[in-house]
Amino acid sequence: DAGVIQSPRHEVTEMGQEVTLRCKPISGHNSLFWYRQTMMRGLELLIYFNNNVPIDDSGMPEDRFSAKMPNASFSTLKIQPSEPRDSAVYFCASSSRDRSTGELFFGEGSRLTVL
Amino acid sequence: AQSVTQLGSHVSVSEGALVLLRCNYSSSVPPYLFWYVQYPNQGLQLLLKYTSAATLVKGINGFEAEFKKSETSFHLTKPSAHMSDAAEYFCAVSDYTDKLIFGTGTRLQVFP
Numbered sequence: 001d002a003g004v005i006q007s008p009r010h011e012v013t014e015m016g017q018e019v020t021l022r023c024k025p026i027s028g029h030n031s032l033f034w035y036r037q038t039m040m041r042g043l044e045l046l047i048y049f050n051n052n053v054p055i056d057d058s059g060m061p062e063d064r065f066s067a068k069m070p071n072a073s074f075s076t077l078k079i080q081p082s083e084p085r086d087s088a089v090y091f092c093a094s095s096s097r098d099r100s101t102g103e104l105f106f107g108e109g110s111r112l113t114v115l
Numbered sequence: 116a117q118s119v120t121q122l123g124s125h126v127s128v129s130e131g132a133l134v135l136l137r138c139n140y141s142s143s144v145p146p147y148l149f150w151y152v153q154y155p156n157q158g159l160q161l162l163l164k165y166t167s168a169a170t171l172v173k174g175i176n177g178f179e180a181e182f183k184k185s186e187t188s189f190h191l192t193k194p195s196a197h198m199s200d201a202a203e204y205f206c207a208v209s210d211y212t213d214k215l216i217f218g219t220g221t222r223l224q225v226f227p
Contacts, residue, residue: 004158031213043159043205043217050213091158095213103149104215106158 002026004107006092012113018080021110024073025094033104034067034077035091043091049075082114117142117208119189121218129226134178134193136221138206141187148189149207149215150180159205165189176200201225 005024013019025032033048047057049069060067064083069075079086089111093104122137140146147166151159163174170182176199180191189206206218 033213033215035217042219045214045216048213056214093158103161103164104151104159106160108156108158 004092004094004105006090006107006110008110009108010111010113012115013082014115015083016081017114018078019082019086019112019114021077021090021092021112023075023077023092023107025075025092026105027073029094029096029105030072031095032069032075033093033095034075035093036088037091037109038088046077079112082112084114087112087114117146117210117216119148119206119208119216119218121206121221123221124219125222125224127224127226128196130198131195134191134196134200134223136191136204136206136223138180138189138191138218139187140189140206140208142208142210144210147209148180148182149209150174150178150189150191151205151207151217153203153205153220155202162191162204196223196225198225198227 007022031050034046036044046059047067052069067077089109091106091109093106095104118141120139149164150162152162153159162178163172165172165182173179178193180189182189203220203222205220207215209215
């Protein structure tokens with residue numbers, strides 16, 4: 001079975017450019033999460049969706065960040081304009097609503113470098 | 116609000132030695148607790164989870180963790196470390212919602 005698929009794996013861009021990160025969750029999973037990982041702040045939950053609806057976006061750092069989930073098999077995280085402090089690894093994860101498992105399945109991450 | 120604290124950002128052990136990674140949690144409700152492992156340049160994967168059944172939980176690769184309510188702890192152990200255990204380990208808590216709140220991680224080094 002395919003896991004969570006993220007693209008691109010690596011992105012290098014210049015300050016001020018728009019960045020779009022993409023995620024395809026595991027088929028049948030109805031919750032999707034975007035996390036950011038940095039050395040300084042560790043793993044931060046940015047936003048999560050349930051059944052394609054954003055449930056909690058309190059972790060989104062600024063208005064420069066936006067996330068969408070137009071359907072059950074695709075989500076995007078956009079940063080516009082990007083800044084050097086946005087450099088991090090961005091992880092997408094998905095899970096099923098079944099609370100008896102409570103397991104998140106992570107993609108391999110998108111490493112973003114903003115120069 | 117739920118939170119976890121991992122004591123020690125780095126732990127070093129010799130191959131064959133006991134591994135002990137510490138995690139304390141704070142939760143207003145009986146928590147679900149998790150340990151995840153992250154190998155270099157990879158995403159996180161689940162090692163084990165506690166969901167209010169047995170307090171001693173066994174996971175993959177010989178790891179186990181014990182839920183101790185009186186100590187609000189969920190420490191991860193492995194009797195004998197292997198070189199392949201070198202990775203970063205994250206404790207996490209949820210409160211029956213979909214959200215997982217992660218600790219800051221502990222990097223485990225294993226020396227031959």
